[in-house]
Amino acid sequence: MIPIMESEDYLKKMLSTRRPGRKDVLAFYEHRLGGICQDPNLMLLPLDDHIVHRGDGVFETMKYLGRKIYQLDAHINRMKRSAKAIHLDPPCTWERLKEIIIKVAKAGEEDNGLVRVLLGRGPGGFGIAPDECPMASLYxxxxxxxxxxxxxxxxxxxxxxxxxxxxxxxxxQIKSVNYLPNVLMKREAMEKGFDYPICFDEHDFLAEGATENMCIVDRDGTIVVPEFSNALPGTTLLRALELLAPERKSFFRKISEGQLASAREILVFGTTGDCLPIVRYEGKPIHDARPGPVCQRARELILKDMEENGLPF
Structure with missing residues (x-):
């Protein structure tokens, strides 16, 4: 028998229920309440928020090291583009959102961490029409x-x-919360014992990883980046290309699987890993199966950039 619980009993039971991952949560904010909380048990979303049951929303994740947030403006600008693409306006100004991000990171009371920003259509019903939701949600x-x-x-x-x-x-091109293809890619990688999955478009050209951008260094030492036709433009990749520009040529073009396998280096760019080398693809070595100089230099420049240009809080 399933009991019908009184509100007080329901709330008490909810707060005492174990939540996987709670130990990693430092602080969070919800726009409806307008405040920051440090108790992970209270980090809850309304089930009728369309971000939950329709995937109607966008997100960004940014890193902070040594109490400096990296590329805050770049992430906000990309969220603006994603939100515009799905006709979604935040419940506050974009400048106010930046302030909230900084305050939440500070409330986490850790030198290093990640900040996840979720912008959704908002609560209002279980249909699909956006006009069910009177105000967007922000977490x-x-x-x-x-x-x-x-x-x-x-x-x-x-x-x-x-x-x-x-x-x-x-x-x-939209950093949507609907990440089911990305999840399935990661699951397949784990099942097969590989670190990273790489997907290709309908014409058999390189697209991206599950949550990362991929590019190659060709035999001439030039960085070749796949066109962003079927991939999300990554903030880490784009910043790395800027940092490497005085030292290394780069250009965008379509990359076949054969060119990927015969590359001198394969580079993986992402928020959490900065720049990582792929030394084996489909079990076969890439060049000499060792991390290459471009990858090493890219990460060195990214870490230096974080230290010099991260936003302190």
Whole structure:
């Protein structure tokens, strides 16, 4: 028999229920309440928020190290583009959102961490029409950051071709909360024992990883980046190209699987890992199966940039 509980009993039971991952939550904010909380048991979303049952929303994740948030403006600008693409306005100004992000990170009381920003259509019903929701929802969470072990950079990682196809071009440009293809890619990688999945578009050209951008260094030492037709433009990748520009040429073009396999280096760019080397693809070595100089230099420049240009709080 399923009991019908009184509000007080329901709330008491909810707050005493174990939540996986609660130990990593540092602080969070919800726009409806207008405040920051540090109790993970109270980090709850309304079930009728369309971000939950329709995937109608966008998100960003940014890193902070040494109490400095990296590329805050770049992440906000990309969220603006994603929100505009789905006709969604935040419940506050974009400048106010930046203030909230900084305050949530500070309330987390840790030197290093990640901030997840979720902007949704808002609560209002279980249909699909956006006009059910009178106001957009905004959730900001600071949580612990666990960096990649050093051996990932010293020895390199492995990758394979996933069976999950690249997203259609129009949706790939939006950092939507609907990450089901990305989840399935990661699941397949774990099942097959590879570190990173790589997906390809309908014409068999390189697109992206589950949550990362991929690019190559060709035999001439030039950085070749796949066109962003079926991939999300990554903030880390774009900043790395800027930092490397005085030292290394780069250009965008379509990359076939054969060119990927014969590259001198395969680079993986993402918020959490900065720049990582792929040394084996489909079980076969990339060049000499060791991390290359471009990857090492890219990460060196990114870490230096974080220290010099991260936003302190």
């Amino acid at each position: 900001v969470v600071a949580y612990k950051f666990t960096p990649k072990p050093q051996h990932w950079y010293d020895k390199g990682a492995t990758a394979f071709r996933t069976s999950i196809p690249a997203k259609q071009d129009w949706i790939a």
